[in-house]
Amino acid sequence: MEKSVFEYSHYRSYLRMRLESAGRRGSKAQIATEMGVQATYVSQVLQENAHLSLEQAEAANVFLNHTSQESHFFLLLVQKDRAGTKSLRDYFQTQLDEILKTRMVLTERLGKSTQLDEKDRSWYYSSWIPSAIHIATTIPTLRTVGDLAKAMQLSSEKVMETLERLENIGLVRKEGLQFLPGEQQIRIGKDSHYILKHHTNWRLQAMQSLEHENLKELHYSAVVSLSAKDVDKIKDLLLESLKANVEIIKDSKEEELYCLTMDFFSLLKAQK
Template sequence: MDKSIFDFSDYRSYLEAKTGAPGTRKGVKAAMAKALHCQPTYISQVLHEKAHLSLEQAEILNGFFSHSKEEAFYFLLLVQKDRAGTKALREFFQEQIDEALRRRLVLTKRLGPKDVLSEVDQATYYSSWIYAALHIALTIPELRTREALSDYFHLPIRKITEALDFLISAGLVASTGNGYAVTKAQIRLGNDSKNILKHHTNWRLQSAESLDREQLTDMHYSGVVSLSKADVIKVKNILLDAVKTSQALIKDSKEEELCAIAIDFFNLRK
């Protein structure tokens, strides 16, 4: 897997990774030099710490590498930190870099927030696991009637009906001639939401209950580890990237099975 720019703490290491291993760099370096209107030898001097990119050149490379807005901002911070002539200025840009990494670690910054519910409806939606479960279950054709949902979840039809009535009033579900269907409205909680704790608790409780009926397709992992402070950030990034990759796969996957995803990685310091 190619490394992200956010895996690098200085811009030269990033450029070395982008230009490839020694012996394979000529084409990329030549293209970079052409974009910067300079000689390929200048690129070599930059990589070997004998010269610096200017901010104008860094901005050109943002376009050359097709950086996103977030990536472009981070790349410019890396260049400015390495160009800084005093310790205080380097520390200033390092603080900006650290803040950019912290923002990126927030899940909604990685995946993008989607929220159409009022605060009142959010409080109801996240008060019980059943609302989210029914909401997503309706994407499966075989589960689009009250009876099918009742059998699947082993819940009374009355409870199913009450939950569906709420989802309809919230605009998340529509009643059809043959049952129910989800609308295009989507929601996602941010880390700063007052409902996030309840949401996580709902699904951790369901995860614990699933242990009594574990299937071959289930996966439960628990472990206590010790690692460096720097690697804590790396592990969290790996898990967030796994979530992003999974979401991309799930997006185009045929709706056949209803599953829950719950990942925990946390500091045990009390």
Template sequence: MNKSIFDFKDYKKYLEFVEVGRPHRGRGFRAELARVAGCQTAYVSQVLNGRAHFSLEQAHSLNKILFHNKEEAQFFLTLVEFARAGSIDLKKYFNELLEEQQQRYLNLKKRFNIKETLSSEDHSLYFSEWTYAAVHMAITIPQLQNLKAISNFLQISEGKVSKVLQFLSSRGLIEQEKEHFKLGTTRMHIGSEEAMIQKHHTNWRLQALKSLESVSEKELHYSSVVSVSLEDVLKIKSNLVKQIEEYNSIVKDSKEETLYCLTIDFFTLKK
């Protein structure tokens, strides 16, 4: 079951759930919490295993490394306030706030008909660099469904892969089964937001430039500057669109064995 923070009433149990769900069962997670919260790792253990609590300031800082969106961040802070409340009346007050926030979340989830969608903040992070999409697609390949295999294949550190996997998992884009991952149910769509589209194109064109440093026979790079009639511009563009449609048709039914990237540019030099 793919749980979210809204399934919890105890922030400590939620953090333990996040810890266990991380690669290598959360190794290094408490040290990371301590660094961001500005305390010793031993204190983090006292919080998770005992009666100590994070302050609201510490909880606010932790929201970032937990990849919480605005609603989740608010809910996490309310969980901490609920746990820290010292009277029955105050406990009741924060419990009602938690229930209201949970209900808002459930109503929104129902409106989107079971499957989750990403917030604009999540989209911004996903398209902020190429590694998120690369790791996401790597999960579709059976032999790349664990942290170490992805790290070796993409030649990026296990720490970076772990961070990306945590984000993808927390958003339902992937799900973890022991040490392996599989695709989740959350929908991923870039939409028509110009800034994200530009960033998406930029990320992969930069990777195309890097691939030129060690070209293999299995890759193809082609660049051409030509003078052409306006009528033929339309013909060329139409032909490229048809080729993209055929490419998508082939990819749709293709067995997942490796990762490739296709970028196509056809543009005027007139300024």
């Protein structure tokens, strides 16, 4: 497993790991292009014969697909290593230590809890995007910002912002350029005050999907009249079908991202 930037004390050691790992041929040339320098200059930096400027470090953040917190930490590492006096190095090290301390508190909190707090649940159900991106990370081909943005037709900025929040609350974890599903869980019951928002989010997405329905999708709507006895019978059949679907999904390989909704309700408001 690739180490994160937070496990390094010097930025050049981290860069060597990211750029010289197996299977990354051409990475030095690519990051050099991003920073507007020659590849030989990147080699000089890695050999500790030169330093990155802050502008070059900022460009490196983009190339390395850093989150905002990773970017901040990386820039502090660069400033610490560039510092010309011990007091200045200590100044930046203090800031680095504060970030590491904060991350440790968060890690301990997530390790002790299997459910999200109220604030995080509120954000998660605020729109369809957090849950969609969260579940999408279970699919190996949808684990980078670029792949997720393209597949969902969202901006890279929105995807990164969402992934950062999901990572902070333990629903995904970052490994190199990829975001993998975390161990935190989130569930919602019919008595939750978020259930209405949850259903509304996905019904709205179902309506939008009608505009580009394909043969793999299914949409069915009908108004019917039937006996009270058959109402119960159909509800039982739908529940059995739902249980069967859940069992299939549970053991299914993660390759596609679908939304499953089911609606069967009375139109006679006076009966409610």
